[in-house]
Amino acid sequence: MMLGVRDHIQESSRADILEAAADCFTERGYTETSIDDIARSLGATKGRIYHHFRSKADIFAELFRVGMEMNYAAIEPYRALSGRAATRWRHMAFAHVLQMIVTRSFQRTVWMGVKMHLRGATTPEQRSVFAELITYRTEYGNVFREAILTARDEGDFDFDNPSIANQLMFTTLNSPIFWYAPRVGETRADIEELARQVVTCAWRGLGGKDEQRKT
Amino acid sequence: MMLGVRDHIQESSRADILEAAADCFTERGYTETSIDDIARSLGATKGRIYHHFRSKADIFAELFRVGMEMNYAAIEPYRALSGRAATRWRHMAFAHVLQMIVTRSFQRTVWMGVKMHLRGATTPEQRSVFAELITYRTEYGNVFREAILTARDEGDFDFDNPSIANQLMFTTLNSPIFWYAPRVGETRADIEELARQVVTCAWRGLGGKDEQRKT
DNA sequence: TGATGAACATACTACCGGGTATGTTGTCAA
DNA sequence: TTGACAACATACCCGGTAGTATGTTCATCA
Numbered sequence: 001m002m003l004g005v006r007d008h009i010q011e012s013s014r015a016d017i018l019e020a021a022a023d024c025f026t027e028r029g030y031t032e033t034s035i036d037d038i039a040r041s042l043g044a045t046k047g048r049i050y051h052h053f054r055s056k057a058d059i060f061a062e063l064f065r066v067g068m069e070m071n072y073a074a075i076e077p078y079r080a081l082s083g084r085a086a087t088r089w090r091h092m093a094f095a096h097v098l099q100m101i102v103t104r105s106f107q108r109t110v111w112m113g114v115k116m117h118l119r120g121a122t123t124p125e126q127r128s129v130f131a132e133l134i135t136y137r138t139e140y141g142n143v144f145r146e147a148i149l150t151a152r153d154e155g156d157f158d159f160d161n162p163s164i165a166n167q168l169m170f171t172t173l174n175s176p177i178f179w180y181a182p183r184v185g186e187t188r189a190d191i192e193e194l195a196r197q198v199v200t201c202a203w204r205g206l207g208g209k210d211e212q213r214k215t
Numbered sequence: 216m217m218l219g220v221r222d223h224i225q226e227s228s229r230a231d232i233l234e235a236a237a238d239c240f241t242e243r244g245y246t247e248t249s250i251d252d253i254a255r256s257l258g259a260t261k262g263r264i265y266h267h268f269r270s271k272a273d274i275f276a277e278l279f280r281v282g283m284e285m286n287y288a289a290i291e292p293y294r295a296l297s298g299r300a301a302t303r304w305r306h307m308a309f310a311h312v313l314q315m316i317v318t319r320s321f322q323r324t325v326w327m328g329v330k331m332h333l334r335g336a337t338t339p340e341q342r343s344v345f346a347e348l349i350t351y352r353t354e355y356g357n358v359f360r361e362a363i364l365t366a367r368d369e370g371d372f373d374f375d376n377p378s379i380a381n382q383l384m385f386t387t388l389n390s391p392i393f394w395y396a397p398r399v400g401e402t403r404a405d406i407e408e409l410a411r412q413v414v415t416c417a418w419r420g421l422g423g424k425d426e427q428r429k430t
Numbered sequence: 431t432g433a434t435g436a437a438c439a440t441a442c443t444a445c446c447g448g449g450t451a452t453g454t455t456g457t458c459a460a
Numbered sequence: 461t462t463g464a465c466a467a468c469a470t471a472c473c474c475g476g477t478a479g480t481a482t483g484t485t486c487a488t489c490a
Contacts, residue, residue: 013437029330031246034477046479047439056478115244160412168416171390172383179382197375201383201420228467249447261449262469271448 022105064113067106074099086156089147097195100176108177158207172202237320279328279348282321289314301371304362312410315391323392373422387417
C-alpha cells in the first residue's frame with residue numbers, strides 16, 4: 001500500500017543515485033549539493049552518476065517525478081471513496097501526511113522544485129519537462145481542492161476563500177517535511193499518531209467539527 | 216506601530232543594500248543570488264556592497280537580525296495584554312501575520328536562516344553571531360508557546376502535543392511568506408482580511424472555539 | 431577466446447562567483 | 461588649495477563545480 005522508491009524506478013542503479021541525491025538535497029539544498037557530494041555519499045565518483053543521468057537538473061526532474069508519482073499512489077485508494085467528501089478528504093489527507101513523513105527527502109525536493117520553476121533557471125529543453133511536472137502537481141492539488149469544496153457544500157467544512165483555505169491546508173499537511181525528524185525507537189504507530197494530529201489540525205482549520213476519530 | 220526597515224537601521228546606504236538583498240534572496244534564494252546580482256539591482260557594483268558589508272554571510276546575518284527585530288516590535292504592544300491568554304494570542308498572531316506579509320522578503324530570509332543553521336555552513340567566527348540570532352528566534356517562538364499553553368489551561372484551546380501544536384501553528388502563521396503575492400489595487404483592508412483568515416485557521420487548528428470576531 | 435559494450439573511475443576543461451587590491455571622484459575641514 | 465577620507469567603480473585572483481573526454485574492468489555472447 002505504501003510504495004517506496006524502488007516500485008517507481010526501473011533500474012536500481014538509478015534508484016540508488018536518486019535516494020542519495022534526495023538525502024543530500026534535503027540536507028544541504030540543491031545548489032549547495034555538488035555532484036561529487038552525491039557520488040561521495042554513494043562511495044563512488046561522478047562517472048557513475050553521469051553514466052545514468054545527463055545533468056544535475058535531470059536528477060532533479062526525475063526526483064520530482066518519482067515524488068509526485070508516490071504521492072498519487074498514496075491517495076489513489078481513497079480518491080473514489082463514496083460517502084461524505086469530508087471523510088474522503090480525511091483519508092486522503094492522512095495518507096498524504098504519512099507520505100510526507102516517510103518519503104520526506106523526496107517531498108522536500110518536490111517542494112523546492114516549485115520555487116525553482118517560478119524563476120526560469122533551467123534550459124529551454126528542460127523547461128517543457130518542468131512545466132509538465134508542475135501541471136502534474138497542480139492536478140494533485142486539485143484533487144484535494146475539489147474534496148474540500150464538496151465537503152463545504154455538504155456542510156462539513158466552513159471556510160471563506162477557497163484558495164486561501166487550500167493553501168493553508170496544504171501548508172499544514174506538508175509541514176512535517178520541514179520539522180519532522182525520526183526518533184530512536186519510533187514505531188509505525190507513533191508516526192501514525194503524529195500524522196493524525198496533523199490531519200486533525202488541518203481538519204479544524206478548514207472548519208470541520210470534531211468527531212469520533214476513525215482509524 | 217508597524218515599523219519598517221528604515222527604523223531599524225542606522226545608515227540608509229546599508230538599508231538600501233539590505234532591501235535589495237532581501238528581494239534577491241526571496242526571488243532566487245541565497246546561494247543562487249550573487250553579490251553582483253544584488254549590486255545590479257541597485258544599479259551599482261560590488262564595490263559599493265563590500266564597502267558596507269564584510270561578506271555575503273554578513274548581509275545575511277544583518278537581514279536576519281533586522282527581520283527578527285521587526286517581529287518583536289510588531290507583537291510588543293500585545294505581549295503583556297491582560298485578560299485571557301487566547302485573546303492575547305489572537306492579537307499577537309494577527310500582528311505576526313501582518314508582519315509576515317508586509318516584510319515578507321526579510322521574513323523569508325529569516326526562515327531560510329534557520330535551515331542554514333542546521334547544517335554548519337558558516338565560518339566559526341560567524342557561528343556565534345548566528346547562534347545568538349537563533350536563540351533570539353527561539354525566544355520569540357516561546358512567547359507564542361507560552362500563550363497557547365496558558366490558553367489551553369484556561370480552557371480556550373485544546374490540543375495534544377504542545378510541540379506539534381506549536382509547529383503547526385507557526386507553519387500556518389508563517390505560510391503567507393511563501394504563497395502571498397500582492398495584488399494590484401490591494402488595500403490595507405484586503406491584507407487585514409487575509410491575515411484574519413490565516414489567524415482564524417490557526418486558531419481553529421489549536422482547538423479554539425469560533426467566537427465573535429474582534430478587530 | 432576475443433570482441434563488444436555496460437558500468438564505472440580518472441583526468442581535465444571552462445566558467446562562475448566570492449573576495450581583494452587598487453583606482454577614481456566628490457566633499458569637507460584646516 | 462590641498463590633503464584626507466568616505467563612497468564608490470574597476471580589474472583581478474582563485475577556489476569550487478558542472479560537464480567532458482578518456483581510460484579501465486568485467487561480464488556476456490558469438
